[in-house]
Amino acid sequence: MNGLMNDRIALNKRPTELDMSVQRKFVILDRDGVINHDSALYIKSPEEWRPIAGSLEAISALVQAGIEVAVVSNQSAIGRGLISEEMLKSIHMKMSREVEKAGGRIAGIYYCPHHPSDACDCRKPALGMIKRLEHEHGILVKGMPLIGDKPTDIELAKRAGARPILVRTGYGENSLDSIDRSVAVYENLACAVKALLAEGTT
Numbered sequence: 001m002n003g004l005m006n007d008r009i010a011l012n013k014r015p016t017e018l019d020m021s022v023q024r025k026f027v028i029l030d031r032d033g034v035i036n037h038d039s040a041l042y043i044k045s046p047e048e049w050r051p052i053a054g055s056l057e058a059i060s061a062l063v064q065a066g067i068e069v070a071v072v073s074n075q076s077a078i079g080r081g082l083i084s085e086e087m088l089k090s091i092h093m094k095m096s097r098e099v100e101k102a103g104g105r106i107a108g109i110y111y112c113p114h115h116p117s118d119a120c121d122c123r124k125p126a127l128g129m130i131k132r133l134e135h136e137h138g139i140l141v142k143g144m145p146l147i148g149d150k151p152t153d154i155e156l157a158k159r160a161g162a163r164p165i166l167v168r169t170g171y172g173e174n175s176l177d178s179i180d181r182s183v184a185v186y187e188n189l190a191c192a193v194k195a196l197l198a199e200g201t202t
Contacts, residue, residue, distance in 0.1 A: 150170070
C-alpha cells in the first residue's frame with residue numbers, strides 16, 4: 001500500500017520537487033498527424049498505421065544528435081470500443097520497429113485510452129501523460145519542444161511550460177486559426193526537426 005501511495009504522490013509532483021541529475025534533452029511528439037497519417041475513422045490496426053514522409057528520418061536525426069523522443073497521444077478509439085489496448089500495443093510495436101529501421105528510437109510512448117466524456121486527468125490538454133513522462137525519465141519538460149497538429153497539443157505544451165510547435169500535416173492546416181501567432185508552424189515533422197537542429201539549442 002505504501003509503495004502505491006508513494007507512486008501516486010510522486011506522479012502528482014513536477015520534477016522541480018524531485019531529485020534531478022543532469023537534464024536530458026527530449027522532443028515530445030503527438031502521434032497521429034505528426035508521425036503517421038491520421039484518419040477520421042481512427043487508426044485501428046498496424047496495417048492502417050502509415051508514416052508521413054520524412055517523419056521516421058526526422059526522429060532518427062534527433063536521436064543521432066543526442067536528443068531523445070517521446071510520444072504523447074490521445075487514443076480514444078479504446079474508450080469508444082473500436083480497438084483494444086492489445087491492438088494499440090501492436091500498432092506501437094510497428095511504429096517502434098519502423099523508427100528503429102530508420103536509425104532512431106522512441107524513449108517512451110504515453111497514451112490516454114479514455115473517451116472524451118470520461119473527464120480523466122490524462123487526455124490532452126490535461127497534464128497526466130506529461131507528469132508520467134517526467135516521473136519515469138527524471139526530467140522537466142519546461143522549454144522542451146512539443147510538436148503536434150491540434151490546438152490541444154499547443155495547449156498541453158503551454159500548460160507544461162514546453163515549447164509549442166504546430167505542423168501542417170494531419171489536422172494542422174485546420175488548426176491554424178485556433179492558435180496564437182507566437183506558435184512556430186512548420187510544414188511537417190521533418191521541417192520542424194531540421195529547424196530545431198539548426199538552432200543547436202534543442
